[in-house]
Amino acid sequence: MKITEVKTFPTWGTFRNMFVLKIETDEGFYGWGEAGLSSRELAVQGAVKHFREFLIGKDPMRIGAIWQELYRSQYFEGGRVLTAAISAIDIALHDLVARKLGVPVYQLLGGAHRNFVPCFVTVNKPLGPEVIAEAQKLITQGWSVIRFVPGHPDTGGDANLFEPRKSIAVTAEWMIKAREALGRAPVLGIDYHHRLNVAETASFCQMLPPGTLDFLEEPIRDECPEAYASLRTLTPVPFAIGEEFSSKWAFLPYIERGLTNFARLDVCNVGGFTEAMKVAGWCEAHYIDLMPHNPLGPISTAAHVHFSAAVPNFSWLEDRANEFTFSDELFPMQLKRTGDHYAVPQGPGLGVEFNEEMAREPFKFSESPHLHRADGSHTNW
Numbered sequence: 001m002k003i004t005e006v007k008t009f010p011t012w013g014t015f016r017n018m019f020v021l022k023i024e025t026d027e028g029f030y031g032w033g034e035a036g037l038s039s040r041e042l043a044v045q046g047a048v049k050h051f052r053e054f055l056i057g058k059d060p061m062r063i064g065a066i067w068q069e070l071y072r073s074q075y076f077e078g079g080r081v082l083t084a085a086i087s088a089i090d091i092a093l094h095d096l097v098a099r100k101l102g103v104p105v106y107q108l109l110g111g112a113h114r115n116f117v118p119c120f121v122t123v124n125k126p127l128g129p130e131v132i133a134e135a136q137k138l139i140t141q142g143w144s145v146i147r148f149v150p151g152h153p154d155t156g157g158d159a160n161l162f163e164p165r166k167s168i169a170v171t172a173e174w175m176i177k178a179r180e181a182l183g184r185a186p187v188l189g190i191d192y193h194h195r196l197n198v199a200e201t202a203s204f205c206q207m208l209p210p211g212t213l214d215f216l217e218e219p220i221r222d223e224c225p226e227a228y229a230s231l232r233t234l235t236p237v238p239f240a241i242g243e244e245f246s247s248k249w250a251f252l253p254y255i256e257r258g259l260t261n262f263a264r265l266d267v268c269n270v271g272g273f274t275e276a277m278k279v280a281g282w283c284e285a286h287y288i289d290l291m292p293h294n295p296l297g298p299i300s301t302a303a304h305v306h307f308s309a310a311v312p313n314f315s316w317l318e319d320r321a322n323e324f325t326f327s328d329e330l331f332p333m334q335l336k337r338t339g340d341h342y343a344v345p346q347g348p349g350l351g352v353e354f355n356e357e358m359a360r361e362p363f364k365f366s367e368s369p370h371l372h373r374a375d376g377s378h379t380n381w
Contacts (some may be wrong), residue, residue: 001025001026001027001029001059001060001061001100002025002026002057002058002059002060003023003024003025003055003056003058003059004024004025004026004056004061005022005023005056005059006021006022006023006024006048006051006052006055006056006089007021007022007356008020008021008045008048008049008310009021009025009354009356009359010023010041010042010044010045010363011358011359011363012363013297013324013326014324014325014326014327014363015323015324015329016038016039016366017038017039017041017078017363017364017366018034018062018296018297019034019035019037019041019044019045019084019088020032020033020034020040020088020297020299020354020359021033021034021035021048021088021089022092022354022356023055023089023092025095025096026278026359027211029096029099029100030096030099031060031092031093031094031096031097031098031099031298032091032092032095032096032299032350032352032353032354033082033087033088033089033090033091033093033095033272033303034087034088034091034268034296034299034300034303035085035087035088035091035268035269036084036087036266036269036293036296036300037080037081037084037267037269038296038368039083039366039367039368040062040172041083041363042363043375044081044084044085044088047081047082047084047085048085048088048089049069049191051073051085051086051089053172053370054069055089056071057101060093060095060096060116061100063090063094063097063274064274065095066089066090066093067086067090067271067272067274067275069080070085070086070089070090071083071086071271074230076378077327078246078247078249079246080244080246080269081381082245083246083269083270083271083275083332084268084269086271086275087269087270087272087275088268088272089272090271090272090273090274090275091267091272091299091303091350093272094108094159094272094273094350095349095350095352096123096349097260098348098349098350099349101348102348103348104223104306104344104345104346104347104348104349104351105273105303105306105349105350106306106309106310106344106345107309108273109273109277109306109307109310109311110310111313112309112310113149113309113310113311113314113316114308114309114344115343115344116320116341116342116343116344117305117308117309117314117317117341118145118149118315118316118317118341119145119316119317119318119319119337119340119341119342120143120145120146120147120189120291120316120317120318120319121134121138121143121145121146121147121185121319121322121340122146122147122148122149122191122318122320122322122323123138123147123148123149124149124225125147126151127148127149127151127170127171127174127175128151128174129151129176130136130150130175130176131184132177132181132182133172135178135181135182135186135251136181136182136357137149138369139182139186139269140208141339141340142339142340142379143186143188143340144185144186144187144340145186145187145316145340146182146186146187146188146189146191147176147188147189147190147191147217147318148172148178148188148190148191149190149193149274150168150175150190150191150192150195150248151167151168151170151171151174151240152167152170153166155171157299158249159369160241160369160370160371160372161371161372161374162195162371162372162373162379163374164195164196164197164200164375164379165200165203167195168196168200168203168204168207171190171204171227172204172207172208175188175190175212175213175219176206176209176212178263179209179211179212184211187214188212188213188214189213189214189215189217189240190213190216190217191218191240192204192216192217192218192219193217193218193271193380194218194219194220194221194222194380195219195371195379195381196219196220196242197220198220198227198231198234200228201216201219201220201231201234201235202234202235203232204219205235205237206234206235208237210236213237213238214236214238215237215238215239215240215261215262215266215291216235216237216239216240217239217240217241217308218241218243218244218264219231219239220239221244221252221308221380222241222242222244222245222254223336225253225257225259226251227253228241228254228259228260229257229259229336232258232259238261238262238263239260239261239262240260240262240264240291241254241260241262241263241264242260242263242264242265242266242293243261243264243265243266243269243293244252245266245269245270246269246270246271247270247271247275248270248271248275248278248279248282249278251263251265251282251283255279255282255283255286255288256286258286259317260288260289261288262288262289262290262295262315263280263283263288263290263291264291264292264294265272265279265280265290265292265293266293266294266301267292267300267303267304267307268296268303273303273306274308276307277307277310277311280307280311280313283295283313284311284312284313287313288313289313289314289315290307290308290311290313290315291302291314291315291316291317291318292307292308292317292318293318294317294318294319294320295318296333297367298302298326298334298335298352299350299352299354301319301321301335301342302334302335302345302350302351302352303350304317305317305342305344305345306345309344317342319337319342321355329355329358330354330355330358330359331352331353331354332353332355333351333352333353334351334352334353335351335352368381369381
């Protein structure tokens with residue numbers, strides 16, 4: 001069996017662009033993949049076009065060898081654009097090979113450890129009485145792990161205004177009230193989306209009584225492990241870190257130095273299943289559970305469900321189906337969540353199909369929010 005074509009589909013989804021990839025073979029088998037570098041899909045497409053030149057004619061069964069060639073085939077190896085492209089290719093190869101063998105993808109990863117994959121839900125309403133009411137509603141629906149987003153005082157209509165100190169003050173107030181209203185049973189966390197610095201994060205955590213948060217996700221950027229090491233000395237709140245990491249090497253100091261408590265690994269960015277399984281084993285050796293990052297489309301969700309089924313050290317999968325849905329016309333076959341979990345799929349491959357014809361609409365340029373401070377300076381989204 002030989003690879004005959006690598007097709008790319010940067011296309012508009014429900015709420016943002018997606019990068020979908022298809023690998024075809026001379027035996028008629030094919031596989032779907034997805035890359036996770038949101039808002040820079042055309043850069044990923046450019047990398048895949050380079051890779052396509054030497055992928056045609058290769059044996060798709062040699063997944064590990066192909067990964068090594070993709071990663072090592074240029075002098076400037078690594079980086080988020082290249083590993084996002086490699087991720088999509090690696091996921092598609094696993095889907096293709098699993099289809100040929102007639103087994104679910106997780107069987108290629110060692111088989112399932114669980115019968116279902118539990119998820120956590122995100123409450124995106126502004127902090128206040130409404131967000132507590134929404135969380136209470138979710139708990140009655142069976143959710144036990146709830147993630148919140150930061151609050152902010154009124155911005156006067158400027159949606160891109162973000163002042164960290166004002167945000168942490170109001171967010172701490174409402175997180176305390178949320179814990180009091182929801183009790184000790186649910187797992188509560190918040191994603192600060194790397195919008196703070198070390199001092200601001202320490203202040204935020206120190207405003208909270210012990211036990212308020214079960215995890216704090218991505219409070220600062222990940223480029224500097226020493227900054228997280230400093231922050232680790234200033235608060236006992238567990239950290240959920242890793243969605244920005246694009247290799248096992250990026251994870252290295254965070255695992256070896258105990259800087260993360262939940263690994264927010266993203267199969268669509270870290271290098272696909274091949275690299276994700278290596279990170280998972282490394283985390284297992286350090287008693288760190290996986291809490292995968294999954295804000296993309298149905299191919300990403302399916303990939304993360306298979307990955308989550310195949311690792312022993314797993315907590316919860318991010319799922320945004322409450323917020324974002326993808327039509328059955330665009331994805332005529334996709335995994336469906338039941339309550340707060342996904343059943344482990346039984347069919348061959350990932351269990352997803354994509355409508356190529358619908359993806360031929362013009363690509364829509366879009367940008368993530370460009371946040372700024374009151375003084376006009378730029379800050380992280």
